[in-house]
Amino acid sequence: MINLTDSAVNALKSAISSSQHPAGGLRVMIEAGGCNGFKYKMGLAEEPKPDDTVIECSGLKVFVDNKSQEHLVGTTIDFVVAPENSGFTFHNPNATANCSCGKSFS
Template sequence: MAITLTESAAKHVARSLDRRGKGVGLRLGVRTSGCSGLAYKLEYADDVRPEDLSFESHGVKVLVDPKSLQFLDGTELDFAREGLNEGFKFNNPNVRGECGCGESFNI
């Protein structure tokens, strides 16, 4: 079981944590939402919770709660710039379908 970051995503997270002046890594999870059922949760983590599962990729810590891991196992998180837009892209091998707006997915 693993969650990984591309080098681009790891550099972006490391720069963001440096600018914030605090934080131990990135917290990733899922929540029930949208028309397809699940949506990603992504935030900077200021601490490690007792239930967190921890993965490290390119020197950046990724924290995931056990319930979310079943939906995220094998996911690679990328950070991409396309024209004027930039953001995280989830390469999740578990996804079977996504809603038309791209906000939610199902497994």
């Protein structure tokens, strides 16, 4: 369902190891809003919620709520290091349009 690049795995492992709160995995969600109708939301989470699907990627757990699953099928999450704007990017084959910021889609 969701793939993580090696760069994303390394960034997440670093974030988990330096987190002040227990982190059992990465929560990825889709919410209404953003420039194009939907926006990505992600963050470290201690454990999955009852309605989450847990996906194992390179030894990391990714928690995806049931409402977001259909929008995320086949998505690859990458971590890009750039002089101006480093961060996570989403390559989503289900998106028909993307915002220039890369954080929202339709």
